[in-house]
Amino acid sequence: MKILPLLSLTPLLFSSPILAQERIDSLSFRMETAVVASNGDDAPLWLTANRYGMGSNAARSAYLRAGAAWQKEMKKNWRIGLGLDLAGGKNLASKVWLQQAYADISWKMLTLSIGSKERAGFPLEKNERLTSGWMVEGTNMRPIPQIRGEIKEYLAIPGTRDWVAFKGHLCYGYFTDGNWQEDFVAPGNEFTRKVLYHSKSLMIRLGNREKLPVEFEFGLLTAAQFGGEKMKKNADGSVSLLYDMPEGLKDFWKIFFPKQQSTLQNVQGNHCGSWNFGLNYYVGDWKLRAYLEHYFEDHSQMFWQYGRWKDEHIGLEVSLPRNRWVSSVVWEGLNTTDQTGPILYDGIAGSFPDLQMSGRDNYYTNGEYLGWQNYGAYIGRTEYRKNETQLVLKDFKIRSITSDNKQDAPVEDLRHFGINSQEETVFDIVNCNGKTMTLESDYARLELRKF
Numbered sequence: 001m002k003i004l005p006l007l008s009l010t011p012l013l014f015s016s017p018i019l020a021q022e023r024i025d026s027l028s029f030r031m032e033t034a035v036v037a038s039n040g041d042d043a044p045l046w047l048t049a050n051r052y053g054m055g056s057n058a059a060r061s062a063y064l065r066a067g068a069a070w071q072k073e074m075k076k077n078w079r080i081g082l083g084l085d086l087a088g089g090k091n092l093a094s095k096v097w098l099q100q101a102y103a104d105i106s107w108k109m110l111t112l113s114i115g116s117k118e119r120a121g122f123p124l125e126k127n128e129r130l131t132s133g134w135m136v137e138g139t140n141m142r143p144i145p146q147i148r149g150e151i152k153e154y155l156a157i158p159g160t161r162d163w164v165a166f167k168g169h170l171c172y173g174y175f176t177d178g179n180w181q182e183d184f185v186a187p188g189n190e191f192t193r194k195v196l197y198h199s200k201s202l203m204i205r206l207g208n209r210e211k212l213p214v215e216f217e218f219g220l221l222t223a224a225q226f227g228g229e230k231m232k233k234n235a236d237g238s239v240s241l242l243y244d245m246p247e248g249l250k251d252f253w254k255i256f257f258p259k260q261q262s263t264l265q266n267v268q269g270n271h272c273g274s275w276n277f278g279l280n281y282y283v284g285d286w287k288l289r290a291y292l293e294h295y296f297e298d299h300s301q302m303f304w305q306y307g308r309w310k311d312e313h314i315g316l317e318v319s320l321p322r323n324r325w326v327s328s329v330v331w332e333g334l335n336t337t338d339q340t341g342p343i344l345y346d347g348i349a350g351s352f353p354d355l356q357m358s359g360r361d362n363y364y365t366n367g368e369y370l371g372w373q374n375y376g377a378y379i380g381r382t383e384y385r386k387n388e389t390q391l392v393l394k395d396f397k398i399r400s401i402t403s404d405n406k407q408d409a410p411v412e413d414l415r416h417f418g419i420n421s422q423e424e425t426v427f428d429i430v431n432c433n434g435k436t437m438t439l440e441s442d443y444a445r446l447e448l449r450k451f
Contacts, residue, residue: 026071030085035062050133052099052118053142053375056092063089065099079106083117093142093180093375100143109155116143122152123167123203123219124276124293127317130330135295135313136221136274137199141374144197146173154205165205168219172252173197175225177375187235192369195228196247198255198269209282217278225369226255226269245368270366272297275309285321290314297361300340310338336363391427391439 036043038059048055054063067085074080085100102115121134133140150169156162178193185191203219227247231239246254246268258267278291293313296302301311315332339361364372427439427446439446 025073027068028070029066029068031064031066033062033064036060050128050131050139052139053093054087054089054099056089058091061089061091063087063092067100077108080104081106093177097142109151109153111148111150111152113146113148113150116145118143122150122169123201123221124217124274124278124291125289126291126315127328127330130317130328131315132313132332132334134274135293136223136272144173144374145176146171146197148173154203162208162210163206166203167205168200168202170200171198175228175374178228180375181370182231182233182239185233187233187237190230190232190242192228192230192245195369196226197224198226198252199223200256203276207280213282215278215280217276217280219276220273221276222271222273223372224255224258224269224271225366225372226251228369230368270369270372272364272372273302275302287317287319289317289319291317295336295363297339297363301361305340311336339363389429391429 034054036047036056038044040059042057043055043059043061048057054065055061065085065087067083069081069083071079071081081102081104083100083102085098086096087099088096098116100116100118102113102117104114104117105112118139120128121131121138124134126134128139148169148171150171151167152169154165154167156165173196175195175197178191178195181191181193199222201219201221203217205215205217207215209215227245229244230242232242233239251268254268258269258271273296275294275296276292278289281288291314294301294309295311295313299305301309313332313334315330317331318329320326320328366372425441427441430438430440432438436447
């Protein structure tokens with residue numbers, strides 16, 4: 001295993017508050033640089049993940065960013081916020097890019113946010129510094145330009161005496177990685193550009209901390225890609241339009257309320273989402289929090305269609321009283337091995353016309369779109385396939401700077417690893433004890449050990 005010999009990270013922040021007529025104006029400047037160098041083929045995961053797309057998989061990379069933010073409080077509970085953030089680097093998805101450019105207009109607890117802005121995962125609260133991420137939308141990808149209406153903090157419903165509160169958001173946006181996809185994809189392959197984005201959420205909180213030190217939260221987040229152009233890269237590097245995907249006014253409504261015409265027809269666009277739950281308990285200045293995020297790709301995982309949920313991200317957080325050493329401790333666990341089971345069957349193509357099973361969800365992928373990603377970074381997280389008794393390997397690609405170049409790896413280079421085909425190879429896990437692993441297929445046996 002390769003190690004990281006060098007990391008340099010230098011953030012600078014300057015802030016200048018201005019007082020005027022008892023309302024606060026705030027102007028802040030930010031400069032930051034990071035250099036990552038390792039002697040392996042890739043940079044360590046946690047030096048690249050959950051950095052709003054600022055990281056790179058490359059063994060050596062660097063970036064420099066600079067920005068400014070301004071906030072102003074106005075009369076009658078109005079507020080304005082503006083931000084601009086530029087970045088550039090080496091061995092990243094882009095040489096120079098606009099990381100943030102936004103305007104926030106707020107009245108009381110309602111905010112209209114326009115533009116690209118680094119937004120932490122929402123609506124399920126996790127410790128941004130300690131969590132391994134969110135399964136649908138989090139801090140792993142570059143900000144997506146959007147028009148977003150949101151209530152960021154819980155708002156008590158009138159008449160409930162603060163026992164019921166809610167928060168949520170609704171947005172439409174635009175993926176700006178079309179040129180990146182065109183450069184990234186190999187000749188002969190397809191890609192998309194001018195793709196539109198949609199997400200919405202609603203979270204409910206039950207409990208009044210002043211009366212009872214327990215709160216329960218639950219809610220739903222859904223997100224989608226839709227519209228855009230399906231393109232093909234030709235052998236000479238030029239591109240051809242294959243077809244336009246629907247993006248008229250009625251299509252915005254279809255994405256908001258996705259609906260199947262029949263079990264044999266997919267809903268329009270690339271959809272995913274999560275059910276979110278949280279439980280808080282307060283003891284003096286201590287806070288204990290448990291949370292669960294259940295990811296789904298379609299209706300089969302959205303509800304208990306095939307039994308209880310098995311794929312989820314769970315966490316426990318302990319927030320300590322204010323001290324100089326430790327503020328929070330987090331434990332998390334993740335499972336993505338079920339994916340509604342191994343069977344995907346539509347009766348019209350088989351012997352049982354009345355049977356339909358929506359298994360093999362194959363998370364974060366889609367037949368029309370490159371996947372649930374932005375500039376090559378997964379918007380949620382990667383995944384494991386099958387259950388813990390088998391390992392499935394397929395679709396080997398040649399590595400590029402930030403991911404792969406969409407070209408199939410030569411089979412001759414795979415045979416050394418017990419793989420003689422680009423087709424799916426299923427290994428039985430004969431042994432796995434944390435130090436060694438034995439994998440066995442119908443034509444190969446692999447002995448692996450930790451080092």
